[in-house]
Amino acid sequence: MSGTSFRSIVALSGGVGGARFADGLAKVAGSALTVVVNTGDDFVHWGLTVSPDVDTVMYTLGGLSDDERGWGLRGETFETLERVRAFGGPAWFMLGDRDLATHLTRTDALARGETLTQITARLVKSVGIAPTILPMSDGPCRTMIHTAEDGVLSFQEWFVGRRAAPRVRRVEFVGNPPATHQVLDALRSADLVVIGPSNPFVSIDPILSRPGVSDALVGRRVIAVSPIVGGRAVKGPLAEMIPSLVGDAPSAAAVANYYGELLAGFVVEHGDEAAISGLRVHATDTIMKTRADRERLAAEVLSFAESLR
Amino acid sequence: MSGTSFRSIVALSGGVGGARFADGLAKVAGSALTVVVNTGDDFVHWGLTVSPDVDTVMYTLGGLSDDERGWGLRGETFETLERVRAFGGPAWFMLGDRDLATHLTRTDALARGETLTQITARLVKSVGIAPTILPMSDGPCRTMIHTAEDGVLSFQEWFVGRRAAPRVRRVEFVGNPPATHQVLDALRSADLVVIGPSNPFVSIDPILSRPGVSDALVGRRVIAVSPIVGGRAVKGPLAEMIPSLVGDAPSAAAVANYYGELLAGFVVEHGDEAAISGLRVHATDTIMKTRADRERLAAEVLSFAESLR
Secondary structure, eight states: OOSSSOSOEEEEEOSHHHHHHHHHHHHHHGGGEEEEEOOTTOEEETTEEEOHHHHHHHHHHTTOBOTTTSSSBTTOOOHHHHHHHHTTOOOSSOOOHHHHHHHHHHHHHHHTTOOHHHHHHHHHHHHTOSSEEEESOSSOOEEEEEESSSOEEEHHIIIIISTTOSOEEEEEEEOOOOOOHHHHHHHHHOSEEEEOSSOIIIIIHHHHTSTTHHHHHTTOOEEEEOSEETTEESSSSHHHHHHHHHSSOSSHHHHHHHHGGGOSEEEEETTSGGGOOSSEEEEEOOOOOSHHHHHHHHHHHHHHHHHTO | OOSSSOSOEEEEEOSHHHHHHHHHHHHHHGGGEEEEEOOTTOEEETTEEEOHHHHHHHHHHTTOBOTTTSSSBTTOOOHHHHHHHHTTOOOSSOOOHHHHHHHHHHHHHHHTTOOHHHHHHHHHHHHTOSSEEEESOSSOOEEEEEESSSOEEEHHIIIIISTTOSOEEEEEEEOOOOOOHHHHHHHHTOSEEEEOSSOIIIIIHHHHTSTTHHHHHTTOOEEEEOSEETTEESSSSHHHHHHHHHSSOSSHHHHHHHHGGGOSEEEEETTSSTTOOSSEEEEEOOOOOSHHHHHHHHHHHHHHHHHTO
16 A cells, blocks of 8 residues: 555654655545654643644644644634633634644543544544654653743744744753653554754754653664755744754754764755755655655655665 | 612522613613523633523623524524534534633633632723623533433533423432522522512522522512513423423413422413412513613613512
8 A cells, every 4th residue: 555665764843844745645545544643732721732733733634724824623613712812811823713623632532541642643633644653752751942132932822922032042841751662662663763854953953852762763773854945944943943942043954963973864855955065865845845845855855764774 | 870770689680581680670770780601501612611692691781682583692503513513513503713712711710729700800891891790600510401211411412412392301400509608698688589570490509509598588579580481481491391390381371389388479461460370470572672671671670679678
């Protein structure tokens, strides 16, 4: 059933960019794919546990996401939010009515003693998704943004609440829970690990820094897709973070340097390959405008990975 | 501002019938009215604390209720419910999207240490309601229905989940929290207490049996509006419960007998007064089809109460 010779592929993903790429991989690799998702952005809102990246991956692979708006569910409504606003409650995070069902089901399941991994598997199954989707950890690891202007903010306070405007001085992960055994098993048995076009500092680093992950990656073939195209981030605040956090101008090369020896190969936009040395590079169209783009890019990435065997 | 000479009126209420009558009282008495509401039907659903009678009173007095459907909010949608159903979650209780904002706000506030009384006051204020609405207690008192066919069920499991079909052998209140001091203060300072046309066994008894309420009612003028009209309940399962629980045929007189010496006066439907003795009775049109009916009935009830001075 799989359009690749890899038997077991693990993709590491944050939100939208990583999710769209994972959707392409899912079309090519089906159930041979496991997506390990950042949970550093998870937070509690209206008393509910919200896992934005896990849900973005689930909605995207389930064909439920609103591709035009770029977040959330297609056909979403906001009746609950408007009433919460009328009650004077917090309305800065756009939780839609359909989306709420996910957070209610998850929060209730966690309160009954299920793990985030278990409830995610249950939700993913009911959506009818072939790949496995794994939160990076079942314990709390919270990405905190140390800003130049506004002190320390949780990721969502910074990213959504302040529209990523305060300059980032440092990223901190509060809480150091291990990767789940499901994540470690998937990594150990993977014949390919692909880091999606997600933000290295706030989407991929939380995964890579989970205890157990570095060891599980020893001997794995790891490649990455650049989230920087022509010096700009395809989505999100990455371009501004690179100079602040690693002292380089924003570029695909800076991302390659940041991942360093972890990578066996790197996929970049046409034109970005010239600045990269000491690493096998594949240059192509990496911007995924359509669903067909996702699958085409995924197939190319897998062919490139096969050429590295 | 008040269309009555009573300075302080307390109404005891369950759900729809009591709420509609309280709405009429609110139109006549404004902020001189305090509604004390049954919380024996409260339950936890999707991890949220739901207070159906408190919400029905709040929505009704706030002009937000769906009078045609007879429950919930006007213009309500059910997007969250449909997704919860798709996830295989419980969908037997119709929580609407707008309604959810109430339960989310309440549950979050309770988790932060607010009392049910405090969060109710906050919600009521934001809806712009002049009367005070008080849950009977801040502690859990759960109405359990001992049935002939299905064992012991929580009120909502019996009433909504089984459509009140299993025959009622006994009503039990599990948990015996006291009335709040706000309820007791309101009762002690009331110059009139009106029991609305609610179910005596499952809506009013939970209030009357809270520790402190009996003492606070000593010396108060208490009148009631019959929930039984011509031998039938205006709404709900009361008519079937009367024979089973007190051995009488369903009638306004049976309700009067049940309340006994608590009552100084009783308001019944035209024609139901003949069977009642030993009690001052006012007969009128008690069925509230329109909002004007509510106000007319409330004004009549208050005039009748004044005649008992």
